[in-house]
Amino acid sequence: MSAPPASARNDKSDVVAAAMRVLAENGLPGLSMRRIADELDVQVSALYWHFPNKQSLLAAVSAQIVGSGEADAGDLTALAVSLRDRLLAHQDGAEVVSSSLALGLLELPARADLVRAAGELGLDAVPAEVAADTFVHYVIGYTFHEQQRLHAAVAGAADDSVDLVPDRVNEREGDFEAGLAMVVAGARISASVSDR
Amino acid sequence: MSAPPASARNDKSDVVAAAMRVLAENGLPGLSMRRIADELDVQVSALYWHFPNKQSLLAAVSAQIVGSGEADAGDLTALAVSLRDRLLAHQDGAEVVSSSLALGLLELPARADLVRAAGELGLDAVPAEVAADTFVHYVIGYTFHEQQRLHAAVAGAADDSVDLVPDRVNEREGDFEAGLAMVVAGARISASVSDR
DNA sequence: ACCTGAACACCGTTCAAGT
DNA sequence: ACCTGAACACCGTTCAAGT
Numbered sequence: 001m002s003a004p005p006a007s008a009r010n011d012k013s014d015v016v017a018a019a020m021r022v023l024a025e026n027g028l029p030g031l032s033m034r035r036i037a038d039e040l041d042v043q044v045s046a047l048y049w050h051f052p053n054k055q056s057l058l059a060a061v062s063a064q065i066v067g068s069g070e071a072d073a074g075d076l077t078a079l080a081v082s083l084r085d086r087l088l089a090h091q092d093g094a095e096v097v098s099s100s101l102a103l104g105l106l107e108l109p110a111r112a113d114l115v116r117a118a119g120e121l122g123l124d125a126v127p128a129e130v131a132a133d134t135f136v137h138y139v140i141g142y143t144f145h146e147q148q149r150l151h152a153a154v155a156g157a158a159d160d161s162v163d164l165v166p167d168r169v170n171e172r173e174g175d176f177e178a179g180l181a182m183v184v185a186g187a188r189i190s191a192s193v194s195d196r
Numbered sequence: 197m198s199a200p201p202a203s204a205r206n207d208k209s210d211v212v213a214a215a216m217r218v219l220a221e222n223g224l225p226g227l228s229m230r231r232i233a234d235e236l237d238v239q240v241s242a243l244y245w246h247f248p249n250k251q252s253l254l255a256a257v258s259a260q261i262v263g264s265g266e267a268d269a270g271d272l273t274a275l276a277v278s279l280r281d282r283l284l285a286h287q288d289g290a291e292v293v294s295s296s297l298a299l300g301l302l303e304l305p306a307r308a309d310l311v312r313a314a315g316e317l318g319l320d321a322v323p324a325e326v327a328a329d330t331f332v333h334y335v336i337g338y339t340f341h342e343q344q345r346l347h348a349a350v351a352g353a354a355d356d357s358v359d360l361v362p363d364r365v366n367e368r369e370g371d372f373e374a375g376l377a378m379v380v381a382g383a384r385i386s387a388s389v390s391d392r
Numbered sequence: 393a394c395c396t397g398a399a400c401a402c403c404g405t406t407c408a409a410g411t
Numbered sequence: 412a413c414c415t416g417a418a419c420a421c422c423g424t425t426c427a428a429g430t
Contacts, residue, residue: 044423
């Protein structure tokens with residue numbers, strides 16, 4: 001719709017935008033440099049003028065996915081739910097973000113808020129960081145797993161060999177929140193224990 | 197050492213063993229069907245007689261990595277630590293296992309024990325499963341992140357452009373256990389709350 | 393500042409054919 | 412039962428050269 005004429009030259013943000021479109025339509029397995037180049041009507045090699053390699057492009061995509069903080073920055077649960085919502089809003093969002101994070105190419109905007117919120121529970125600096133990372137691992141791990149389950153379901157629907165009990169499919173509705181509540185409870189306890 | 201003569205034919209377990217060797221030496225990025233075939237002195241296409249595709253081979257590798265339960269099956273912490281040790285014992289173990297798990301191609305032997313241990317804390321069937329999965333997500337998420345940090349460190353040492361503060365490198369020693377303790381505390385609380 | 397064109401060294405998967 | 416040989420449709424990355 002708002003795609004620029006093919007004659008226009010592109011900058012970094014155009015490349016990221018094209019990558020987001022390819023991700024939305026093809027998922028992470030389909031997010032190749034060639035497809036991104038095609039989306040921009042450009043040769044693959046052109047992408048390497050903007051980014052030194054694919055991972056750094058993926059890091060820029062990840063930054064866009066996790067966005068900048070919006071949730072109530074004082075509430076651990078709200079922060080975690082909001083992070084999860086951002087991941088769920090994009091195909092394979094959790095996997096993309098997970099790898100960028102692990103490679104140290106992405107600063108998670110919500111992490112600082114999580115550390116602060118954990119601190120307000122009464123945790124010292126180091127335990128608050130540990131708590132924040134525990135939250136992040138839980139949220140990303142859970143969402144990653146869930147999004148891959150979607151893939152498997154789609155693939156299973158395409159061929160026949162699968163017979164996934166459909167009555168259990170949306171039975172997991174509140175499982176994320178339940179597990180999250182458990183982790184929050186753990187953080188509270190740690191705080192009150194170190195208190196005395 | 198105990199490699200069979202190149203003339204011998206292979207079965208599934210030979211293929212998995214070769215894949216484990218390739219994984220140990222080259223990591224997940226180097227674990228290609230061609231390298232596995234080379235390791236067996238065989239054409240790539242031969243692998244497809246044993247496994248329908250790469251993912252199912254990876255699932256067999258994953259099953260080998262997570263092994264069969266050995267730890268004290270009644271202790272949540274011991275189970276989680278033991279799972280983590282198995283993942284750490286293999287290059288990119290967490291990533292390999294994570295994808296097989298998410299695709300539903302791997303049954304985690306420790307999961308049943310985790311559910312049981314959570315039940316013994318006083319949790320009902322469904323909350324015990326949620327607790328078990330929360331543990332699994334934490335362990336895999338944490339270890340995955342840690343193993344990718346290793347990659348980044350190795351890659352960073354190879355080129356120069358990296359300057360990762362070395363004084364923080366092994367400062368994380370007890371962070372896994374600390375986060376784990378938090379999650380365990382959360383499970384305990386959930387149990388005692390639903391108790392009354 | 394941004395892109396082309398061509399090449400290099402790889403991938404996973406399929407399939408007819410062999411023993 | 413297990414493997415070969417050849418092909419297909421892809422990959423990420425590099426580099427000299429163009430405008």
